[in-house]
Amino acid sequence: MSTAEIIAGRSLFHQAMRRLVRNRLAVFGMVVVVIIALAAIVGPALIFRATGYTYDYIPADSNLVKSFSPSWMHPMGTDNEGRDMLARVLLGGRISLMVGIISTIVSLVIGVAYGATAGYAGGKLDELMMRIVDILFAIPYMMVVIVLLALFGRHTALGQLFLLFIALGAVSWLTMARIVRGQVISLKNQEFILAARATGVPKWKIVLRHLVPNTLGPVIVYATLEVPAVMLLEAFLSFLGLGVQAPLASWGSLASEGIQNIAVFPWQLIFPGVTMALTLFSLNFIGDGLRDALDPQTKKS
Amino acid sequence: MSLLSVRNLRTHFDTDGGVVKAVDDVSFDLEPGKTLGIVGESGSGKSVTNLSIMRLVPSPPGRIVSGQVIFGGKDLLKLPTEEIRKVRGKRIGMIFQDPMSSLNPFMRISRQLMEVTELHMGHSSKQAREHAVNMLHLVGIPDAAARIDSYPHEFSGGMRQRVMIAMALSCRPELLIADEPTTALDVTIQAQILELIKKIKTEIQTSVILITHDLGVVAGMADAIIVMYAGRVFERASAIDLFDRPANPYTKGLLMSVPDPLRESTARGELYQIPGLPPDPANLPTGCPFAPRCDKAADICRREFPPMVQVAPSHESLCHFAKEVYGESAHLHS
């Protein structure tokens, strides 16, 4: 990168932001996600203030085994135990989003550190590190995760949650490491890095201050698309009964409860399902928009 | 009667940064049997001009805004798509700059050659194959019959360009457009390819348009030359006249940039370079586009767009001072 390009680097970022904002679908996605996230964060508290319902509140007259369909009191209906679905869906949102974001952050940290080190070090170390990645890639991850979750941690809901974070984070760091390594390798030999080395900047600083910021583009895109992917994985696991445990809820576990009564009380599945689909939909649009904004070569129009 | 007549061609590109007038009012003629050289720096519009002739300009973001391209009596720009496809490959052949990326890496050479004659000349596959082998012989590929089923990556750069030439000339087109055919090749191979084009031109009796940024390439090949800058024709002359007596400061600058051991300044160790950079095609200055870099530029150059001045029969120059520059260059070699 010449000096001119580094100076223009600021405006490249701004150009990308401008392109992103012009992408109406991505903006729509961002709005929806913000709304849902806000609802998940403050919603339960508000609902509690307004109606006294929480996600696990079972009303006193619980000889009413029937589940209520959507009404003013319960905009999303209730589940088989009489718990308010809206509160449960919002809590589910909290948990699902949290799992998605935290797991992605975990995989990001591990992946970036691993990939940047391998890429910058080069030579034998790089080869070794990538061999390990190749071997790990061949492992049927989900199977091991299923075994892990089934055998450990089903004793407490929080313990299971913690395990989920680790397991899901461990699934996606491999691809992240590969991406970062590829970027670092292509950047490594560019002139501004040679200049930094020539002026005696220590290696770790080069990695941290020069290489990492420049790999941000693909990393951000990948991370944004990884969040919905991880959320989907968590939902699958919870759906199978291995993920989030009662009394906590995630959209996946709500779906697995809801599917049992699909014929009679369809809202038990539809509300969490649609909310989840909407969130994933929006996150995918944001990821797509980011990708188009940061790399206009591959833009669609 | 000219074989090809380009009149007031304008091709614009719609980009994020504004409308780029890649080709802005370009006109030229090509006589049958002659070679026309189009010379210019990158961004001068020379490639886009030639893509426009066959309507190969990528269509968003490019569009041919106006003009005429008269070939064999018909305006190619107005033909329906079916008709222009019959011209492409059959009456006009085109070869491109980078033979590695211009050949389909997933397809055998034989197939890529055969489909042209199967399409345009109704060959059966047997006929097409024979014809293809003959074409490969013609362009100097040794052992053609054996190698014809290879893939492009199994050939060297020079061979690939020969294959491209064979492909373009399969149907004996009346016109061959060669867009920087040697730029991506080694210098020794360059000479071979140019020789090949010359030889084939006489054998098949094709007219040639040769596009390049390299004056050396054009010198041995072209009968007539046009010099392009910022999407316009800046000078138009026969090759001999252009090299002998350029009438445009830009052309002079280009000629000076070629190191000449006989020139005093070169002997002193100085190399000439036209100062400045080519203009941003989305933001052309008013007046003459070359004015910012021209050592003869005067106020009028910055205010008014220069006229096309005829300084001699078949020799025109786009400059306010064309006649002066023409006059001066009579002493160029002293």
Add this chain to the structure above:
Amino acid sequence: MLRFVVRRLLSTVPMVLVVVSLTWGLIRLAPGSFYTGEKALPPAIEQNLRAKYGLDKPWYVQYGKMISNTARLDFGSSLKYEGQSVNTILLRAFPVSAMVGLLAYALSLLVGITSGLFAAVRHNSKWDYSSMTLSMLGISVPTFVLGPILVLFFSLTLYWFPPARWDGFATRSAVLPVLTLSVIYMAYIARLTRSGMLEVLRSDYIRTARAKGLSETAIVLKHAFRGGIIPVVSLTGPALAGLITGTVVVERIFVLPGLGTYFINANLNRDEPLILGIVAFISITILVCNLLVDIAYAVIDPRIRY
């Protein structure tokens, strides 16, 4: 090429053993045992059980035995399903899962590639935007939401298909599971085909093909397709992993007697031989499929030679 294939097949063995060892390690590390129930067993019975299953030997002996058994593909008998050997269960359950997965992927290739092709050729048209938005939906709606909705609609309202039954592959009961599983891949494949084709259609050799006067159809199908389809081939590797999870979910929704169902149950029952058997089996399948994908690359792209 042959050497490459042989080398890969040989390397499958240590890979599978690694995975199986890892799983075995997890199972043994987990607290409790397969025979642990609600009540604690009297020590004498526990002693006997441990002796019967060889659990009283040191761990490395047990590990060695397990490895040598695995290498001979002998996984013993299931602990839960009395008397049934793991291999029997595998042979019975695998075809179900495999067929659902294969049919689903085949369907998604068919629909996905076609719609991706159309979208690329009619770039920026209404068709393009609508199919891309639809495919976005396909990616975003989770399988366990789509499945029940399809059931609600087609089974419980229209009575076209049974809601949760398995009669065999060529019957109506296969339609909904296959369809449910295929939607997400249809979507991915449509998008990848579209972007792959768009990329190729911009390349120089397509410009050459146009300059030769070929029709758009010939260009798209004969010249662009091979290069444009490469991203879809690349997808197959990771898609496989997703197909496996997806099949597990679909089996749960439609109550299919496939490997996924057995796997989940085996885990919940701590049925070690069955767990290990399934893990080994699936690992082998994945590695073989990855090998097939790499071979496919070589077939499509003549520049790749192993």
